[in-house]
Amino acid sequence: xxxxxxxxxxxxxxxxxxxxxxxxxxxxxxxxxxxxxxxxxxxxxxxxxxxxxxxxxxxxxxxxxxxxxxxxxxxxxxxxxxxxxxxxxxxxxxxxxxxxxxxxxxxxxxxxxxxxxxxxxxxxxxxxxxxxxxxxxxxxxxxxxxxxxxxxxxxxxxxxxxxxxxxxxxxxxxxxxxxxxxxxxxxxxxxxxxxxxxxxxxxxxxxxxxxxxxxxxxxxxxxx
Amino acid sequence: xxxxxxxxxxxxxxxxxxxxxxxxxxxxxxxxxxxxxxxxxxxxxxxxxxxxxxxxxxxxxxxxxxxxxxxxxxxxxxxxxxxxxxxxxxxxxxxxxxxxxxxxxxxxxxxxxxxxxxxxxxxxxxxxxxxxxxxxxxxxxxxxxxxxxxxxxxxxxxxxxxxxxxxxxxxxxxxxxxxxxxxxxxxxxxxxxxxxxxxxxxxxxxxxxxxxxxxxxxxxxxxxxxxxxxxxxxxxxxxxxxxxxxxxxxxxxxxxxxxxxxxxxxxxxxxxxxxxxxxxxxxxxxxxxxx
Numbered sequence: 001x002x003x004x005x006x007x008x009x010x011x012x013x014x015x016x017x018x019x020x021x022x023x024x025x026x027x028x029x030x031x032x033x034x035x036x037x038x039x040x041x042x043x044x045x046x047x048x049x050x051x052x053x054x055x056x057x058x059x060x061x062x063x064x065x066x067x068x069x070x071x072x073x074x075x076x077x078x079x080x081x082x083x084x085x086x087x088x089x090x091x092x093x094x095x096x097x098x099x100x101x102x103x104x105x106x107x108x109x110x111x112x113x114x115x116x117x118x119x120x121x122x123x124x125x126x127x128x129x130x131x132x133x134x135x136x137x138x139x140x141x142x143x144x145x146x147x148x149x150x151x152x153x154x155x156x157x158x159x160x161x162x163x164x165x166x167x168x169x170x171x172x173x174x175x176x177x178x179x180x181x182x183x184x185x186x187x188x189x190x191x192x193x194x195x196x197x198x199x200x201x202x203x204x205x206x207x208x209x210x211x212x213x214x215x216x217x218x219x220x221x222x223x224x
Numbered sequence: 225x226x227x228x229x230x231x232x233x234x235x236x237x238x239x240x241x242x243x244x245x246x247x248x249x250x251x252x253x254x255x256x257x258x259x260x261x262x263x264x265x266x267x268x269x270x271x272x273x274x275x276x277x278x279x280x281x282x283x284x285x286x287x288x289x290x291x292x293x294x295x296x297x298x299x300x301x302x303x304x305x306x307x308x309x310x311x312x313x314x315x316x317x318x319x320x321x322x323x324x325x326x327x328x329x330x331x332x333x334x335x336x337x338x339x340x341x342x343x344x345x346x347x348x349x350x351x352x353x354x355x356x357x358x359x360x361x362x363x364x365x366x367x368x369x370x371x372x373x374x375x376x377x378x379x380x381x382x383x384x385x386x387x388x389x390x391x392x393x394x395x396x397x398x399x400x401x402x403x404x405x406x407x408x409x410x411x412x413x414x415x416x417x418x419x420x421x422x423x424x425x426x427x428x429x430x431x432x433x434x435x436x437x438x439x440x441x442x443x444x445x446x447x448x449x450x451x452x453x454x455x456x457x458x459x460x461x462x463x464x465x466x467x468x469x470x471x472x473x474x475x476x477x478x479x480x481x482x483x484x485x486x487x488x489x490x491x492x493x494x495x496x497x498x499x500x501x502x503x504x505x506x507x508x509x510x511x512x513x514x515x
Contacts, residue, residue, distance in 0.1 A: 117314030120275050123301040124308045125328045126374060135327065139318040 002195045005172055006180035010200075013088070013176060014156040017095040018103075021152050022145075024096065025103035030133065032104070033111035048105075050098045059165025062094050066166070084166070091167045091174055095156045102151040110144025111137065143215045150211045154204055225251060226378065226410060230271050230281040234434065236262055243267055243278075243434035249427075251286065254404050254411040256421045256442070259431035265414045266311070268431070269380045272412070273308050274301035285377050307371030307379040307409075311386075313363045315355035321366050322351040328373035341369045344406065345399060361392040365399060372403060379404070379411045385420065390479045397424055418446055418458040418499050419478060447501055456503035457482075461496050475502060 032044060050058060066073040066084035076082045084090035114137060122132040138145065160178040167174030169183065177196050184193035226249040234241050243264040249255055257265040270276035272283060274290070277298065283291040290299045308314075316324055325338045342351055345365050355363060364384055371379060381400065385393045401424065404411050415421050421428050422442040430438040430445060438445050446458060459477035466472075471486045473494070484502060494500060 115312060115314065117310040117312050118316060120301070121308065121310060121314035121316070121370075122327075123275070124273055124304075124306055125370070126302045126330060127327075128302065136316050136318070140316070 002192050003180075006175050006177045006196065007199060009088075009172070009175065010157055010177040013091055013095060014153045016092055017099060017156045018149055018153045020092070021096055021099060021103045022149060025100065025107055025148065025152075026138070028100075029104050029107035029111055030137075032108045048101045051101050055098060055159070055161030056165055058098060059094065059162040062090070062097075062162075062166045066090065086166075086168045086170060086174060088167075088173050091163060091176075094162045094166050095159060098159060098162050099152040099155045102155045103148040106144045106147040106151065107141065110141030114140055146211060146215060150207055154207055157200065157204065225249070225284075226286070227282070227284045228268075228272060230268065230278045230283075232267065232271065232276075232278040232281075234264055234267055236433075241434045245429075245431070245434070245436050247429060247436070249410060249412070251410050252408055253426040254401075254409075254413065254424060255427045255429065256413045256415050256425040257429050257431055258415060258418075258421050259437075260416065263431045264434040265431055266382055269308070269382055269412065269414065272304075272378065273306045273380060274299060274304050305374060305377045307374065307376035309364070309367045309371050309379075309381040309384050311382045311384075313355070313367040315363055315366055315370070317355055320352050320354055321347055321358070324355070324366060324370050325373055328370050330374060333374075337373055337375075341372055344403065345369045360387050361396060364388065364396055368396075368399065368403065372407060372409075375407065377410065379409045381411070381413045383414045383416070385415070385417075393420075400424065418442075422446065422458065447503075456501055458499060458501050461494060461498045461500055464491070464494070464496060475500060477502065 181196045228247040232243045428442045457477045459475040463474035
């Protein structure tokens with residue numbers, strides 16, 4: 001029988017990453033959708049970088065920056081007791097960066113597509129920005145939120161290069177399913193590799209299918 | 225009294241346009257801003273409500289200062305008590321009609337306000353529907369009701385009736401007049417229908433390129449001084465036909481077409497699409513009860 005640990009680890013990573021990303025992405029997307037600031041293009045570029053950057057590049061720099069040999073990595077380690085390389089926490093951090101555009105873009109588009117009269121009507125009715133966000137804006141972009149959640153989740157499951165660079169291959173800590181597949185193939189255990197692959201394939205298929213069924217053609221615009 | 229002085233450089237179709245207006249509004253009156261699209265009417269409403277900041281100006285409403293650029297006072301829209309009916313209504317799609325109204329309640333305000341408004345504006349049958357299931361006229365009524373929940377000091381309606389057919393329009397005009405009187409509101413309406421302006425408003429401001437061209441009572445503003453007509457309607461020319469030495473002009477007045485015989489000198493520069501006044505002097509109309 002196959003070792004379930006890499007799969008469990010993969011889904012744990014994807015789940016935690018997605019939840020944290022949702023919290024982080026909403027303010028970023030809100031800001032990007034509404035700002036007229038001149039630094040908007042810069043921030044937009046930074047958010048989108050993971051789309052085009054080889055994952056190994058991102059992983060490499062994270063590895064360098066968070067290495068205990070480096071001042072920042074050393075400081076985190078000594079003062080906060082956090083070690084971001086070759087650890088599960090590090091994987092979460094890297095995954096958040098890596099999947100950021102997949103969460104931010106749909107939500108930003110959702111905010112931008114809402115008629116501005118909704119926000120304005122709410123303000124004129126005496127409601128604060130926060131109330132407006134939670135009672136009016138977010139409930140009206142549910143399809144965008146769902147798209148963001150699913151894409152970020154699916155994208156985190158599919159991570160390989162970043163994980164390999166910053167996490168390595170430590171069973172139970174950083175050995176996620178995609179790494180396990182690579183590992184098994186290298187050891188010529190095609191059977192086990194096939195099981196992992198098949199399970200990932202099936203789960204990814206089901207997740208995406210659910211979104212298409214729920215959201216109609218909504219996802220198409222973001223999945224290229 | 226409401227004093228409004230506003231100045232703002234606006235970006236218009238042909239370069240920039242300076243909006244520069246000075247308006248005084250009597251409390252409890254219904255005034256209309258009349259003018260072509262792009263004249264700056266909506267911008268005026270947006271500045272009064274605080275959604276748009278003017279370059280210079282001041283707004284005082286019943287002795288309260290909402291805006292004074294010199295003293296750097298700029299109340300947020302949340303703190304100005306205005307009711308705003310947006311051109312696209314701005315109803316919240318995630319809430320039912322009733323929830324839209326309940327959302328507008330202030331902390332501690334009684335829910336009876338909403339129940340009462342649902343009664344007044346006859347939304348009882350619609351209250352559990354989502355906005356997407358409503359017709360244009362129904363959305364309009366919901367938006368109107370929602371704007372009234374906070375009992376605004378100024379009610380503003382941005383071309384509320386432009387998307388409606390004539391029957392619906394007349395009905396909604398009556399609703400607006402009804403709530404205007406019932407809640408003793410001060411109301412600002414944007415319209416570019418002369419008949420609507422005449423029916424609805426106490427005072428009209430004609431806005432052209434960001435300036436007030438004329439102001440006064442609608443009849444004063446839209447008719448020329450020398451006319452002593454006892455009997456007059458405003459309408460739109462839809463057809464001009466020449467027959468021998470005279471012209472037959474078809475005019476749409478309200479929902480009725482009227483054919484008028486005109487001489488060449490009367491026709492002058494009148495063309496299809498022009499707004500005209502049909503007036504008759506020195507004759508005695510018959511008044512009969514309709515059974």
